[in-house]
Amino acid sequence: MALTITGLSKTYPNGVHALKNISLTIGNNMFGLLGPNGAGKSTLMRTIATLQEPDSGTIFLDGIDVLQQKDAVRQTLGYLPQEFGVYPKMSALDMLSHLAVMKGITNAGERKEIVEALLNQTNLWAFRKKALSTYSGGMKQRFGIAQALLGKPRLIIVDEPTAGLDPAERNRFLNLLSSIGRDVTVILSTHIVEDVRELCPRMAIIAAGELLLEGAPSEALAALNGKIWSKVVATDDELRALESELRVISSHLVAGQHEIRVFADSAPGEGFRAVDSGLEDVYFLNLSSQSAAKAAN
Ligand SMILES: Nc1ncnc2c1ncn2[C@@H]1O[C@H](COP(=O)(O)OP(=O)(O)OP(=O)(O)O)[C@@H](O)[C@H]1O
Numbered sequence: 449m450a451l452t453i454t455g456l457s458k459t460y461p462n463g464v465h466a467l468k469n470i471s472l473t474i475g476n477n478m479f480g481l482l483g484p485n486g487a488g489k490s491t492l493m494r495t496i497a498t499l500q501e502p503d504s505g506t507i508f509l510d511g512i513d514v515l516q517q518k519d520a521v522r523q524t525l526g527y528l529p530q531e532f533g534v535y536p537k538m539s540a541l542d543m544l545s546h547l548a549v550m551k552g553i554t555n556a557g558e559r560k561e562i563v564e565a566l567l568n569q570t571n572l573w574a575f576r577k578k579a580l581s582t583y584s585g586g587m588k589q590r591f592g593i594a595q596a597l598l599g600k601p602r603l604i605i606v607d608e609p610t611a612g613l614d615p616a617e618r619n620r621f622l623n624l625l626s627s628i629g630r631d632v633t634v635i636l637s638t639h640i641v642e643d644v645r646e647l648c649p650r651m652a653i654i655a656a657g658e659l660l661l662e663g664a665p666s667e668a669l670a671a672l673n674g675k676i677w678s679k680v681v682a683t684d685d686e687l688r689a690l691e692s693e694l695r696v697i698s699s700h701l702v703a704g705q706h707e708i709r710v711f712a713d714s715a716p717g718e719g720f721r722a723v724d725s726g727l728e729d730v731y732f733l734n735l736s737s738q739s740a741a742k743a744a745n
Pocket residue numbers: 460461462464465466483484485486487488489490491492608
């Protein structure tokens with residue numbers, strides 16, 4: 449399966465330029481779309497899911513013209529939106545059966561089999577008769593995956609699915625996604641770097657509507673090898689001074705002191721130690737390069 453996005457742009461009526469000439473190819477397996485809030489991820493996801501129109505550009509899912517052949521896309525696509533509404537009083541079993549009918553699974557025997565299999569796959573079988581309003585965040589998200597899998601889609605889009613989940617629920621949800629990703633292409637949109645690091649053989653970073661990077665996380669990490677340096681900085685003044693001289697890509701407060709990470713080809717000065725690069729470095733470096741480029745313009 450290949451999803452090929454070419455020159456996609458979108459400006460909302462209020463003037464926000466949410467997508468700027470995005471071109472991207474997404475193949476099999478899990479693909480991570482990483483970006484901060486407001487980057488344009490949901491706009492891109494909704495456009496692929498045929499729920500809104502771009503101003504220009506094309507999207508092809510293998511031979512299907514996504515922007516023209518919406519019914520054909522919907523038959524092969526599962527979507528878990530950021531805000532996923534259900535009838536709260538309905539049980540998972542009844543809601544999933546209802547959604548299955550809407551997906552065109554009209555044969556009662558076949559529907560029962562599919563619904564039961566999906567509730568088992570998402571570990572919700574024991575809770576199938578409980579009202580959805582009683583579900584935890586993680587259970588709701590797993591239910592969201594069950595509904596996205598109705599109709600055997602080849603492509604599944606999940607938009608910020610782990611935001612708000614506690615660590616155990618998040619873990620369980622990511623395991624579920626990864627098992628699905630073996631058979632189906634999954635696009636995982638997220639602002640959480642670890643989600644991508646743990647699951648996705650390929651990724652893209654977008655911010656302010658622009659594509660900043662596309663590739664394998666391992667390659668992006670390798671490109672930073674030996675170029676990330678760390679130092680603990682005692683005062684705000686020293687931090688400001690270093691920020692004006694060096695490419696400081698991130699700074700965390702650790703026990704009241706700033707621990708900074710700097711991008712540089714060689715040791716940037718006294719007190720710096722070489723550290724392993726992480727995907728967060730890739731992410732913050734790309735975001736800071738974009739801000740610096742904008743400031744220079
Ligand atoms: N319907 C809309 N009308 C006007 N502006 C919009 C609309 N939807 C999104 N935007 C704006 O477009 C930009 C991209 O939003 P989008 O929701 O696609 O980003 P995102 O990466 O999904 O971020 P978030 O996780 O915060 O939703 C933001 O500045 C947002 O405020």
